[in-house]
Amino acid sequence: MTWIDIGALDDIPIRGARKVKTRQGCVAIFRTEEATVYATSNTCPHKGGPLEEGIVHGAKVTCPLHNWVFDLETGEAQGSDEGRIATYPTKIEDGRILIDAAILGQQAA
């Protein structure tokens, strides 16, 4: 697996998120705890809401448009809503956030 450095851990507040632009669309990077990050699609499958703007609680995020809640580990919508967001591998090294380089090449593959 090839990893790409996308920024410093401290660039994202705890229980906050930032987005990363890729040619496949935006990826949201969530920091749920001091040293825990998740990467998922930034787009809510319901009406396309930007998930990076949602409230992060536990390992979940709530879409800012219509309050759909997604589990950041599985990508599954919670409760009675049905849908799933893509999730991507990440890791933290020396205070930097790394993301699986595969997100760059999915379309080409």
Place this chain on the structure above:
Amino acid sequence: MKKLVIIGAGMAAGRLVEHVSEAGGWEITLFNAEPRGTYNRIMLSPVLSGEKTYQEIVTHNDDFYATHSVTCRFGERVTAIDRAARTVTGENGTVSYDKLVIATGSDPFMIPLPGHDLSGVIAYRDLEDTERMMTLGEGAKAVVIGGGLLGLEAAAGMHARGVDVTVVHLMGHLMERQLDEAAGYLLRKELIGRGIKVLCSSNSKEILGEDGKVKALRLENGTELPCDLLVMAVGIRPATAVAKEAGLAVGRGIHVDDQMITSDEDILAIGECVEHDGALFGLVAPLYDQAKVAAQTIAGEDARFVNRETSTKLKVTGCDLFSAGDFAEGDDREDIVFRDPSRGVYKRLVLQDNTLIGAVMYGDTADGGWFHGLIKDKIDISDMRETLIFGPAYQGGAALDPMAAVAALPADAEICGCNGVCKGQIVTAIEGGAADLGAVQATTKASSSCGTCTGLVEQLLAVTLGDAFELPTAKPVCGCTDLTHEDVRRLIKSRELKSQAAVWQELGWKTPNGCHVCRPAINYYLLADWPVEYQDDPQSRFVNERKHANIQKDGTFSVVPRMWGGITNAAELRAIADAADKYNVPTVKVTGGQRIDLLGVKGEDLPAMWADLGRAGLVSGHAYAKGLRTVKTCVGTDHCRFGTQDSTGLGVKLEKKLWGSWTPHKVKMAVSGCPRNCAEATCKDVGIVCVDSGYEIGVGGAAGMDLKEIEPLVKVATEDEAMEWVIAFVQLYRENAKYLDRPYKWIAKVGLDWVQDTMSSAEERTRLVAAFELSQTIYQKDPWAERAEEEEARKFAPLADLTLEAAE
């Protein structure tokens, strides 16, 4: 005999000397910059607090070195290593070696704040530092920067000697590497309870001195903490200078292989100065392993250092806490959380694939060893999962009492703020025969005024009467708690809960940090009730209030600058038009609140647009906020032939006074200059209609999902009185309403009579206005100007743009 030179006499070196002299065959020279041999550095904290003496923690004394023929060169710094000549030069001369071991340990990291070189600014590393702290007399003041293990031990130790100690910690909670937020909160509470001041999320700015001696620490927010001694305990760095100068391979630490050999085969390194396989070391167990491996390598034996999994059982004198393994949230991980607010107990277990991988505990750590065993041995816990958190002794038991929070209240805790009724009085009344809410109201007056404590009174009935009382089902805030909004508000005040962590812990929240429903509410309650102590948390706000703009259905934002009382001018309009052009704003709309809305702005353009608008004097209109929106006005006596008062002037004054304040829901106001009511004041949250004889103030209007006409609150004669009443009303609403209740909904619950009764007291109005003004000193700041600054503006841009990166 061959010659072994060791640089450094710390704990790793001490162990190495033992191993090598045991095996024999080497003539040892031991350098130490400290003027003494090896002692147990870990035990400096008990020395500081007075529980032990230095003599008790010495591990190698003069006798030991004499018996083992170790040449001691203590108090002597090594200045150079000559690898070609195989010599080590100290301040008092040169010695040759066959093998050299570098064990220089680590240096405390000193933050290069202005004034860090003043006398009285020290680290916490060695005996000298400890002794320096011990010289402080009773009543002296000390500041400790750093709320990690070492900093807290220094603080606790000095406090035990009667020193007035303040801990300043950069992060949001103490010991953030070892503890999660909830355990950090309990630790902080314990330390504060002992009398140690603890400031979290506090950034140090400079150290102030007088005559070359430390006098105070100034924080970023301007606070000055006077001190006679300042201790920096913010971390350590491997001490690699000597190795680096000698040309050895050095990364973060001195690179060593599995045999502890550096890039020079005759030089080894052990301890906190080394980097092995990317890892640095701070705990003593692996250092002892390294010493053993190094001794074997020197003896020509085959040995390998393996960095074993270490548990971090921690001890801050008198605080019972335990942390082991990995307790971060992560892929496929699950939490089991147990909180017992009355006993101050918190336990959290982290599970992965049916095994325990991490545990944090506070208050009751008796089962720590057992949990650590489960982590180390990777035991499958699926069979005991249900009862795991109760520990090895658990044999079945009752579920946690959802009313524990109320049951735990002391008898003198105030339940009914309106009538000043304590828990004890209510319980006495219930025991005396008051068996339902009405009876309690009649006997004690509790819950007979504003009614927000009704839920608590009912819970007291349930707790006191047991099954004999049937609790009416009140709607809890959300799935994270059984408490209602009113209960939570009341408990935040009566139990003085001043942080989110305090709310989660003391009120027994079922989730680690709430959800999108409760967290914004809790954030509001905390900042409304404790404006000075609590710090607003942007991550607990809905996107609009975090971004200070309204999100639209396509993810773009709308921008509405403030127009005081609906008054603008050519320069402002020009700036708005320029911004609309520059940022390709597709829609420009005039709002119902008498201002201009720029719709369709891209999120990343917001800071630049705000900066442009700010240059023309425009500030945020808070069109996105649960706060004051606009004060709509008509032109009043300025121009209108019917106007009775300066309605525009009053509107502008009100808006200037009230803007920036957070309220339970949005607040819209209007001032009409005469009963013709051109400003439509009679359907606002607060509406003022001017008449010849003064100002008629009405409250609780609405023109949204519900249509409501305002109800008359009061009629006053002067503009000053009108200002006072409106401000006091807003503050009363801020202090009492449920989050997301507009004033009309809140008034329907508490009754207009109660509002009028409360506000009829001049004393209460003065208190309300003062409380509001205090809050405004903190919150009346233009959020746009703050976020247009470079540092903040960066946060609106994507973290990274990978659209130009080539795929593999």
